[in-house]
Amino acid sequence: MYKEELLSCHGRISPFVHETPVLTSSLINDKIGCEVYFKCENFQRAGAYKIRGATNAILKLTENQRKNGVVTHSSGNFAQAVSLAAKSLGVTSHIVMPTTAPHVKKEGVLAYGGIVYECEPTVEARQSLADQISSDKGATFLHPSNDIDVIIGQGTAAIELLDKQPDLDAIFCPVGGGGLIAGTSLSAKYYGQNCKVLGGEPFEADDAYRSLLSGKIENNETANTIADGLRTTLGDTNFPIIKSNVSKIVRVTEEEIISAMRLVWERMKIIIEPSSAVALAALFRDESENEGNYHNKKIGIIISGGNVDLSNLPF
């Protein structure tokens, strides 16, 4: 079912999203002794992969639902993605953002035509305001990661990567709310040739690692990580997919994240956000803990986005 849906989703969203490039770095290849293929969603519209899922979810609405608009809550990339996707499709978007969200992100949403509603920075306040807007306006609520249409949409980045490099041995991607890794794992299952999927997660927000251990959705006890996109937790739609299809979650330290981010900035001359650096840091750590494991292998990495606050860098 998902197999066909991934392809039809890719066809459906293609007019509205970029096919991002796949880059390599001979220095990084030499460091690990393998070939690493970076799927650069930092070059995606609105600077992150999130527009894939947002576009798919909106395109799957009925004509009538589209007329009433969509609503979501997000302090980050999903807010901008929904506003831009909605704008491209002529749909009104209502975006609930915490008062603590960076000014630049609110401006981004406004620039893409989203209507911003501010709320207290708690999960309850966000959800309750979003619910209220949904009932007042008849707008459809879009969840950033726990919605099957969003998950399938996010999986299309890996479809494009595997189209260019069909014989990848593994794909690493960051794990936040679980939408990206769930979608990626479905693409690898149906369109890879025995391609594993591994997640990278900060020690500081290791809910997915612990969820796979315990077999049930765990919360984050801390979320004190520079990888701000990964502070969220898994959901009941994506967790079963992750449980069935993800081989392993590799946890990394804050130092490892910053060092991987710096390496990519300095050597590849591309801007990636800390959450994306988590995936590369996970590959480095897994290689060093299992030396030679990746020797001569072909590895994909999903660079999830490039939205960073240049006034607040960790270097």
Add this chain to the structure above:
Amino acid sequence: MYKEELLSCHGRISPFVHETPVLTSSLINDKIGCEVYFKCENFQRAGAYKIRGATNAILKLTENQRKNGVVTHSSGNFAQAVSLAAKSLGVTSHIVMPTTAPHVKKEGVLAYGGIVYECEPTVEARQSLADQISSDKGATFLHPSNDIDVIIGQGTAAIELLDKQPDLDAIFCPVGGGGLIAGTSLSAKYYGQNCKVLGGEPFEADDAYRSLLSGKIENNETANTIADGLRTTLGDTNFPIIKSNVSKIVRVTEEEIISAMRLVWERMKIIIEPSSAVALAALFRDESENEGNYHNKKIGIIISGGNVDLSNLPF
């Protein structure tokens, strides 16, 4: 003569340099009302266009000259370019660097196999040590910008750009020692279709602007600019080429440089050095001073490099 030489140079150096991508940004296009094509030499080997000229100059040496190695003095990109080009071609490189050169640049040269010689940070000390090495070792001196083989080599970036976008109305590039803009202007003359070449220069280091006004090579009175690659002055080989083929030099403020650099980092998600941002800043300024001049035009910009010190950013 230069017409054929540009093409044969391109063929000669192609096995040793990357054909870098040409990128666009719809946001920047919308800002100016034209199409802007960025030739991304920040993705070049050693992070800058300089390897083109260095490779060409070394390939033009006789077998005997190559045996005795090459020598240059540089605190920046040319030092790394010569070491890497020499290494690729199996030639020994002697690199004179001032004691004040950033540690990271010395490490870069050493990593590429160059032999580093430290000297006092004056033009005289540099040249005298380079001359001494040249006479001691029989090594051929390579000038970073005032050597026709280097100039022709740097011109190949514009050849590739014009190959992809043959009908550019103009190309902007930064002006430092004059090698890049001289080479670019020859490529535009012989391979463009009525394609102008304009230079961008900081007000703080506007020797080329004043040289074109006075008709003779002027020195910089100050060089207090963030665009560290542009603090050098023109030479007697490149100045006549620039005088004949460059339409205009546009000067920009430090604020304009930083703002253009930030725009490219934030919106295009690529790392460009301040010197490269000067070219985009010059386009913005020339557009605002001559409103509508670039409307619906096709403009090329040479992004000269991406080597920045991440610990010392202007944001």
